[in-house]
Amino acid sequence: MDVDSKWVPMKWPCGPLEIARRNKSQSLTADLKATLEAWEQPSTLELLKGTPINCLIVDWANGEPEDSAQPQALKPLLEAGRRLGISFVGQVGAKEGSGAAVGAARAAGLSAVMLEEASAQSSDLPAILPFPREKVAWETASTIFISRENVWPGVNLGTMEGDTAIAGPTGIPWVNSNGWFSLLAGELAPQKTLWLDIDPPKASNVLHPAQYVLAIADSQAYGSRWIISLDDTLRAALLKGSPQAKGIWEKMCGALAFFEDHKEWQAFKSQGILAVISDFRGENAYLSGEVLNLLNRRPVQFQILERSRSLSAPIKGLKAILWLDKEAPSTEQHSQLLAFARHGGLVIASAYWGPPDVKPTKKDPSLRYKMYNVGTGQIAVAEEGFQDPYQVAVDTHLLVSRRNDVVRLYNPEATSCHASFDPGHRKRLVQVLNYSSESADYVTIWLNARVESVRLWQLGTREAVALQGVAAPPGTDFAIPPLSVYCALEFEGSSP
Amino acid sequence: MMITTCSRRKFIGALGAAAGAWLARPGMLLARPAPASRVAVARCHVYDAEVLDTLGKMFDQLGGLEELVRGRTVAIKLNLTGVGTNWLGHLPPEITYWVHPQVIGATVHLLGKAGAHRIRLLESPMVTTEPLEEFMLQANWEPRDFLSAAPRVEFENTNYLGNARKYSRFWVPGGGLMFKGYDLNHSYEDCDVFVSLAKLKEHSTAGITLTMKNCFGITPCTIYGDSAPEDEPSLSPRGGRGPFHAMNRLPPKSAPPPVNPNAYPCDATKDPSGYSVPRVVVDLVAARPVHLAIIDGIQTMTGGEGPWVTGRGHIQPGLLIAGTNCVATDAVGMALMGFDPMADRGTPPFETCDSTLRLAEQLGVGPRDLNQIEVLGTPIAKAKFNFRRA
Numbered sequence: 001m002d003v004d005s006k007w008v009p010m011k012w013p014c015g016p017l018e019i020a021r022r023n024k025s026q027s028l029t030a031d032l033k034a035t036l037e038a039w040e041q042p043s044t045l046e047l048l049k050g051t052p053i054n055c056l057i058v059d060w061a062n063g064e065p066e067d068s069a070q071p072q073a074l075k076p077l078l079e080a081g082r083r084l085g086i087s088f089v090g091q092v093g094a095k096e097g098s099g100a101a102v103g104a105a106r107a108a109g110l111s112a113v114m115l116e117e118a119s120a121q122s123s124d125l126p127a128i129l130p131f132p133r134e135k136v137a138w139e140t141a142s143t144i145f146i147s148r149e150n151v152w153p154g155v156n157l158g159t160m161e162g163d164t165a166i167a168g169p170t171g172i173p174w175v176n177s178n179g180w181f182s183l184l185a186g187e188l189a190p191q192k193t194l195w196l197d198i199d200p201p202k203a204s205n206v207l208h209p210a211q212y213v214l215a216i217a218d219s220q221a222y223g224s225r226w227i228i229s230l231d232d233t234l235r236a237a238l239l240k241g242s243p244q245a246k247g248i249w250e251k252m253c254g255a256l257a258f259f260e261d262h263k264e265w266q267a268f269k270s271q272g273i274l275a276v277i278s279d280f281r282g283e284n285a286y287l288s289g290e291v292l293n294l295l296n297r298r299p300v301q302f303q304i305l306e307r308s309r310s311l312s313a314p315i316k317g318l319k320a321i322l323w324l325d326k327e328a329p330s331t332e333q334h335s336q337l338l339a340f341a342r343h344g345g346l347v348i349a350s351a352y353w354g355p356p357d358v359k360p361t362k363k364d365p366s367l368r369y370k371m372y373n374v375g376t377g378q379i380a381v382a383e384e385g386f387q388d389p390y391q392v393a394v395d396t397h398l399l400v401s402r403r404n405d406v407v408r409l410y411n412p413e414a415t416s417c418h419a420s421f422d423p424g425h426r427k428r429l430v431q432v433l434n435y436s437s438e439s440a441d442y443v444t445i446w447l448n449a450r451v452e453s454v455r456l457w458q459l460g461t462r463e464a465v466a467l468q469g470v471a472a473p474p475g476t477d478f479a480i481p482p483l484s485v486y487c488a489l490e491f492e493g494s495s496p
Numbered sequence: 497m498m499i500t501t502c503s504r505r506k507f508i509g510a511l512g513a514a515a516g517a518w519l520a521r522p523g524m525l526l527a528r529p530a531p532a533s534r535v536a537v538a539r540c541h542v543y544d545a546e547v548l549d550t551l552g553k554m555f556d557q558l559g560g561l562e563e564l565v566r567g568r569t570v571a572i573k574l575n576l577t578g579v580g581t582n583w584l585g586h587l588p589p590e591i592t593y594w595v596h597p598q599v600i601g602a603t604v605h606l607l608g609k610a611g612a613h614r615i616r617l618l619e620s621p622m623v624t625t626e627p628l629e630e631f632m633l634q635a636n637w638e639p640r641d642f643l644s645a646a647p648r649v650e651f652e653n654t655n656y657l658g659n660a661r662k663y664s665r666f667w668v669p670g671g672g673l674m675f676k677g678y679d680l681n682h683s684y685e686d687c688d689v690f691v692s693l694a695k696l697k698e699h700s701t702a703g704i705t706l707t708m709k710n711c712f713g714i715t716p717c718t719i720y721g722d723s724a725p726e727d728e729p730s731l732s733p734r735g736g737r738g739p740f741h742a743m744n745r746l747p748p749k750s751a752p753p754p755v756n757p758n759a760y761p762c763d764a765t766k767d768p769s770g771y772s773v774p775r776v777v778v779d780l781v782a783a784r785p786v787h788l789a790i791i792d793g794i795q796t797m798t799g800g801e802g803p804w805v806t807g808r809g810h811i812q813p814g815l816l817i818a819g820t821n822c823v824a825t826d827a828v829g830m831a832l833m834g835f836d837p838m839a840d841r842g843t844p845p846f847e848t849c850d851s852t853l854r855l856a857e858q859l860g861v862g863p864r865d866l867n868q869i870e871v872l873g874t875p876i877a878k879a880k881f882n883f884r885r886a
Contacts, residue, residue: 365659366625366732370844398626402633410583411803442585446636472636479586 002079003112003126003144006194006257007055007087012227014040015065015073017059035236040073042080054259060090061101071108075130078109079271087111089128105366133181134285140189149196151176152220154211155414155436173414173437182222184272184280187304194224200231208437209248210485213255217486220259221431223266239422254460268414268429272301279307284325290325290389300397301406301419313335320346320400328353342375348399350385367395410444430489443480451476454491515768533863534558535819535828536872537879540794541552544597551602554818557872564689564787574619574709575694577802580635584803587810589635591795593802595695597637599704599792601645603693608646615646618683620655620713625732640829655733656718666783673775677752679719692786692822696793696829698883700800701769703845706826707789708852711780717746740776741769755792770849778855781822789825791817798883823862824869827853834882837864839883
């Protein structure tokens, strides 16, 4: 048996091991202990009935004295879960280096193990490997892999003054999103599934329901899965049957069901006339990651290309290429990039490696770039290299020009969007996310497409509604109904 | 509510059609000396070919544009306050708080036909040095449409140094009300004719924002912005023109000094903006005179200068106003909005501020008394659109 990319995972913290961990971290209260004990009872699985959640992540071994008691304590839960068709993944901590825990997991009927140490892998059970976000081993990562040190999606709490979001230099609130990282995983590990490990922020005792739904939407809209993780307060409230907690849970499950109903969207490709090229590793990881994040926030639609790839096929149809790394292109890439520029494309780079006889010009006093005319296109070279990722994202947007925007958001507040198209190039999809816990009431989206109407998909509904557009040449404006967390606009049409 | 609005890209086609009609009346191109107190008013209900035709007639009523602009460089300060992504509900800025591209295009076209050598479109977009064309594209405007409306049309973002090596210094005649002079982008010096193209709007600080208040935006935030350095201008603007409102800090030492240095910094618990903003505006129109003042009141908004002001709504007064004196033009604009241009502080729309018009009149910039202004075209009584009752 192998891991299953269809798994919809959820953390299920319970048992002696979790109680011991909380005790050590001095966060164990009597109430919490009762919750953790109750959570190991098979009856709690009732919560999952009728939901898409089909995979639970449980503590399994951590090299602690309580390890031995954990399988026994979880036995009734595992048996009941299996009868319901639920798969279990056992988390094996770094201190438990031997394969004994893996063998025990297999014997107990677990479907996979999540190993803190890749070296502990054995043939007994499939392994799921977690990585810090900055250090993902893309090539050796398991079929399902986990990134940690992600951000909890939403308006950046570090830029809040009370209830007020402080705007960034663009005049729009800073938001935290893992969208760019999910897109990057889609490029660097295309046949694998990324699970995002993010726990709700501890600072918030009571989370707004929209925040959980946003955590789901921020991963699914960009092609990854959030490992459902409830905070202690919500877990306790759910056990007590609190109507408010049930309301949050139902909204979460509704959002999960919505995305399961639209699994085909996961195969859609990012739409953009800009390609961002880097190896996204080592010294280049920070700049390239931040540039992707900030381009996504503007929202500039882009495609990601890994630097080692040949450029012949992927750059067809592009208008611009952002070559982020200091390393010059290979000989083959060099000729491909020059051909791209000669035929009207724009290449943006931190150093010039074009034909030696071309004298640079200046495009605009506000842009600190030297422009080299090559054929009918240009190579734009940053006068001082690429230093500030924010400035790189701003400059790239201006060099490419807003004339080439795929989408624009009006009254965006804390919203952002992601445009994609199906592999057959027949359908286009624009997913809009609101990162604020307040509804975004007057968002208008402009699409670079002449369409009379689109299908508007909203969470909590199983049918799309027709949304009429208003001609705004060369595209169409669509007035979005008040947006709590997420909606999607789907329409027929190839990419522009 | 159905909004009658022309496509944001239609106006060039409309220009072509209406331009033929305009050129078929050569007599109208003859320039006549225009008294400073003449203001033309016309009804115009939609942003289409009617705008060009109506503006053409209005300029003719004022004596024609030829004598003013033939062979000269004309700079037009547009009113594009805020950012183009900020809409009033689901309504785009051009029909609520920005001057409409149809009005800009028609004005550019008529200036070109009147023989302007070069026409430069100017604005200081908020918190950015980006090219003005990109700022327009963000609002889904097509700047190429303006390029094709007349020969030699240029754009410049005047919120920073721009294309020049140094800022241009403008001294205020009589010593100024707030500052003795202002350092501005070169574009305001490198022109023979200066046009203020404004929207018919109220203003949360200055009561109204018409062709005079539009000039508040000619000041670069690299010097007059919230985060300008103490000694020299910054390279790029950061923040808005808060110091003009709050009087909480002085511009860099390189800029002309304030009239009353002791007034700085103002007590943070006080809001001097009702005093300072009208005076800065009057300083600016005295230092950088406006030769042609045009107001787009076809569609606009009530309650303030942009969607960020509370209690606002979209309205369609169906008006165009133009004059060769900015004070007289604003006075007629005020009257058309249902206000008394002779109103002073405490009276609408100047409930909490001094009257820019009174201050300008006192400085000799122009008249605000309707008895001294010849209104041409549609009489005020027939065109009045009461903003406070809309």
